[in-house]
Each structure stands twice: as C-alpha cells, then as structure tokens.
Amino acid sequence: MPPVQRNGGLQPQNLALTIAGTHIREPGERVWSGGFVKLLQEFGFSTEASRAALARLVQRDLLAREMDGRRALYTLTDHAVELLTRGDERIFKFGRPEPSREVWTVLWHAIPEGRRAERTRFATGLRFLGFGSVQDATWFAAHDREAAVVRLATSLEIAEYVSVFIGRMSDRLPPGILVGQAWDLAAVGEGYRRFLDDYGHLRRAGDRRVLSRRDAFVTRTLMLHQFRGFPFIDPEIPASVGGHPQLRKRVVSLFDVVYAGLAAAAIKHFEDVAQPEFTRRPSAA
Incomplete structure (x- = not known):
C-alpha cells in the first residue's frame, strides 16, 4: 500500500524543521540544501517554496547556513535544538502517563496589548501543554503543569504577568460543562x-x-x-x-x-x- 499523503495544510517551514529535527540532531551535523529541497519536493512543494522555507528558517535563527565552495549546507542552531528538545519531551511522553483528575492547573494572565507576539506564542505553547481556554486570559489543564508554564513564561519574558493555581476539581460539581467549552x-x-x-x-x-x-x-x-x-x-x-x-x-x-x-x-x-x-x-x- 502506498504511503499516506494526508498533508493538507502542511507548511514547508514546519515540515523542514520537522525533517531537520528528526535527522540532524547531532552537534555540527549538516544537510545539503539541494538535497533538502528534493526532500521537500517529495511532499508536493515547489523548488521556490522549498528554498524560501529554508531561507525563512535561517531568518528565524532555527537553521544556520554555511558554504562549501558553491554548495550551501544547513545545521540546526542552538535555539532550534532547545525548542526541538522541549517539543520532543512533550510529544514522546504524550499519552504515556495515566490521566488524573486529582490535580488541575488554572492560569490567568494580564499580558499587555503591546506584547501581542508574546501573547500569541504563549497561547500556542499553552495549547501544546494541554491547556484549554474559557476566556482569553483564563486557561486550565487536567494535570500539574506548573513547572512547564513557568519555563514557558520565563522564556517569553512575561512571567511577571502570569499567575498559576494548582488544585483539585470538585467531585460534587463535575467539570463537564467547563471541559466542553475549552476543548x-x-x-x-x-x-x-x-x-x-x-x-x-x-x-x-x-x-x-x-x-x-x-x-x-x-x-x-x-x-x-x-x-x-x-x-x-x-x-x-x-x-x-x-x-x-x-x-x-x-x-x-x-x-x-x-x-x-x-x-x-x-x-x-x-x-x-x-x-x-x-x-x-x-x-x-
């Protein structure tokens, strides 16, 4: 049977970072730009879109470009390795521990309007950690996520605007209605x-x-x-x-x-x- 090709909505930048993160994680390991473009073409992306995606990842400090004669080579930056390592920890632990209703994390933030980029990145990071939102600034998760939230807020330099509460959900009032609104x-x-x-x-x-x-x-x-x-x-x-x-x-x-x-x-x-x-x-x- 041929491979699944369910790749609607897939972006070449995200795909390129996934490929690099999977295959060139050793320090100093390099990949040839021409070959990288060929790999992206195997997913239906054009040469122009593939090259543009690699250039954008360089601008975002996720790939570093170096030359070997006339050939361009790429390596992962330290910033990319840090992000990928954090992501791997979540992805490859997902679904392994038994879920528990004993501990929930509730989060509230007051990130200023002038820091919309950080607000957006914070929201994306919270969803990746399993949080749902019932209001723009109020989020909750069905696990103890305190350490992960502190790490995320600190990395975005917004810790002063975030408060976190850890506690137990009432058994007398099940959280079904809350859960249904968040996810x-x-x-x-x-x-x-x-x-x-x-x-x-x-x-x-x-x-x-x-x-x-x-x-x-x-x-x-x-x-x-x-x-x-x-x-x-x-x-x-x-x-x-x-x-x-x-x-x-x-x-x-x-x-x-x-x-x-x-x-x-x-x-x-x-x-x-x-x-x-x-x-x-x-x-x-």
Whole structure:
C-alpha cells in the first residue's frame, strides 16, 4: 500500500524543521540544501517554496547556513535544538502517563496589548501543554503543569504577568460543562480514528517492508506531523468527563511501533538524498 499523503495544510517551514529535527540532531551535523529541497519536493512543494522555507528558517535563527565552495549546507542552531528538545519531551511522553483528575492547573494572565507576539506564542505553547481556554486570559489543564508554564513564561519574558493555581476539581460539581467549552472532544476522537485508519495497516511488519525507502521517509514524516498535533487538542482527561483514553492508548501504541519500524529505511533515504559525502566534516588530525 502506498504511503499516506494526508498533508493538507502542511507548511514547508514546519515540515523542514520537522525533517531537520528528526535527522540532524547531532552537534555540527549538516544537510545539503539541494538535497533538502528534493526532500521537500517529495511532499508536493515547489523548488521556490522549498528554498524560501529554508531561507525563512535561517531568518528565524532555527537553521544556520554555511558554504562549501558553491554548495550551501544547513545545521540546526542552538535555539532550534532547545525548542526541538522541549517539543520532543512533550510529544514522546504524550499519552504515556495515566490521566488524573486529582490535580488541575488554572492560569490567568494580564499580558499587555503591546506584547501581542508574546501573547500569541504563549497561547500556542499553552495549547501544546494541554491547556484549554474559557476566556482569553483564563486557561486550565487536567494535570500539574506548573513547572512547564513557568519555563514557558520565563522564556517569553512575561512571567511577571502570569499567575498559576494548582488544585483539585470538585467531585460534587463535575467539570463537564467547563471541559466542553475549552476543548472539542468530538474532534479529538475523529482525529484519533483517522490516524488509526491511515496507519493501522503499518503495524504489520510485512506491510512496512514493502514500502520503498522514499515511501518510508514520507510516511514516517507525515505520521510524526499528524501525531504531534494531538497534544494541542487532547487534554488527556478521563473518559468520565468525556476523554478518549482508550483511543489515545491505541494511537500512541501504533505510533511507537510504526515510527520505530520505519526508522532504518527513512534514515537511509534521508542520507542518500541530503547527506552526501561533502556534508561530513573532516576528522581532526
């Protein structure tokens, strides 16, 4: 079966960062720009859009560009490695711990209007941590997220405008109405079922082996992109208040099996296309 091509709405910058973060995480590891463009073309992006995406990532201090003669090479910046490491911690722990209603995090902020960029980045970061919003400045999560919120607010230099409360939700007044306003749990279930439909056949080793290296690379990358969206929409709450713990468990299990099972073929394709010999730094004498 050919790889899933469910990539509607995918942006070349995000895709390029995902590819780089997956394949060139070792310090000083480099990728050839021409090969990187070819990889992005495998997802349907034009040469112009691919080159523009790489240039934009350089402007954002996520990729660093260096020249080897007339050939451009890219490495991840320290800033990118820090962001990716933080993201990996959330993505690859998502769905593993058992959800609990015992501890909830409530957050309120008063970030000034003049700092709209920070407000937007803060909101995105909160959603990635599993927060939902009932008002613009009031957010809550079904876990103890104090440390993560402090880290996020500090990194954006807005800690002075943020307050966090940690506590227990009343058992006498279930949080169903609050949860329903903060998250679209029906959409979460639909997303999980779609993921299982898209990649369920690849749980079988035989179905993974028939994929070419290119198809393994494309499928693995798209699967990671699809999976990394779940922390933004699923608060990981119990079934008793509308969550989807069983579907989530099936999705996480499938992701782990397929992501590991396609790794060897996907990595070889990446190296063949984007890491020719000249990308390797000479060994110190």
